[in-house]
Amino acid sequence: MSATKTNILITGATGYIGGTVLERLLKHPKASTFEISTLVRSAEKAKVLKEQFGVNAVVGTHADFNKLAALAENADVVLSCADSDDLPAMEAIFKGIKSRFQKTGVKPILIHTSGTGLITDEAKGLYATDKIWHDSRPEEIESLPDDAFHRNVDLPIVNADKEGWVLGYVVLPSTIYGLATGRLFDTGLFNRRSAQIPLLIKLSIARGQAGMVGQGKPIWNSVHIDDNADFYLILFDAALEKREKIPHGREGFYYLENGEHTWYDLCKTIAKELHAKGASKTDEPTTFTDEELTRAVGNLAAANLALGSNSRARGEQARALGWKPKYTTADLFASIKAEVELSLKA
Numbered sequence: 347m348s349a350t351k352t353n354i355l356i357t358g359a360t361g362y363i364g365g366t367v368l369e370r371l372l373k374h375p376k377a378s379t380f381e382i383s384t385l386v387r388s389a390e391k392a393k394v395l396k397e398q399f400g401v402n403a404v405v406g407t408h409a410d411f412n413k414l415a416a417l418a419e420n421a422d423v424v425l426s427c428a429d430s431d432d433l434p435a436m437e438a439i440f441k442g443i444k445s446r447f448q449k450t451g452v453k454p455i456l457i458h459t460s461g462t463g464l465i466t467d468e469a470k471g472l473y474a475t476d477k478i479w480h481d482s483r484p485e486e487i488e489s490l491p492d493d494a495f496h497r498n499v500d501l502p503i504v505n506a507d508k509e510g511w512v513l514g515y516v517v518l519p520s521t522i523y524g525l526a527t528g529r530l531f532d533t534g535l536f537n538r539r540s541a542q543i544p545l546l547i548k549l550s551i552a553r554g555q556a557g558m559v560g561q562g563k564p565i566w567n568s569v570h571i572d573d574n575a576d577f578y579l580i581l582f583d584a585a586l587e588k589r590e591k592i593p594h595g596r597e598g599f600y601y602l603e604n605g606e607h608t609w610y611d612l613c614k615t616i617a618k619e620l621h622a623k624g625a626s627k628t629d630e631p632t633t634f635t636d637e638e639l640t641r642a643v644g645n646l647a648a649a650n651l652a653l654g655s656n657s658r659a660r661g662e663q664a665r666a667l668g669w670k671p672k673y674t675t676a677d678l679f680a681s682i683k684a685e686v687e688l689s690l691k692a
Contacts, residue, residue: 418442471560559654562610
């Protein structure tokens, strides 16, 4: 990091999470000192990012490993907001980060997006659990098997931090909800929507009846997209200012949550909205078949984890850094109407 500029690479910049984080970077009090780069597939989006927002947008994919490594090598901070499980892309980022460290002797900062899918179980919609995970207890995360969801990338980050050439921080959002807003999204070129809730709505519309996995008994946390993005900037600022003084590596996991819901309650809210618009036979969710889930997601086990598991966490470390989420479970349920309306127009 030069005395005047901070070089930042953000991946997934046109996506739901990455776009909201980029939106905040562009509004940051020190934005004039940032040199922001990203890698995007679309030449049209690259042009908009360059001309309207001053972002160095390189056209390419995350499979263009040489481009990704070169961008990472130039970065003081890497914000990884794309595919949580893309290990080859992360290895390219590692290559660039490690080269930078070898040249400068300064550990670059890596903030990676994982998720509370890490702590899911195989409830398949049939039961709730009392098990709650805490980000202030690294031994809990270390008790997970190496093949747990997201561990294929999370673990190499922890190991790289331990080797001493990067400061690694892993952010684990729960169910993210709400429509993303801001100047970037006003262009119409950025993804405004999350994954889980639109998928549930799409599945329900396709069958003409709101649905759920199993009996909808498991419990998940949720976090609003604005609260989620706000934390990334809190962590970004803290990592730049305090570096090793805040939890990183094996201790650097940050759950993002503010409230809990059962899948039944969420799917019941979707059912009411769809039924009111004539898109669901009843206002009660019925159980998705295995065939419906496999057709929608491509993998039954993944569908059960994403839409029918338990995932309960407490973001104690996130709050200790000063994160104060504003939105609650009531806001989650209130967000469904707009999501249903968007899905019906699609």
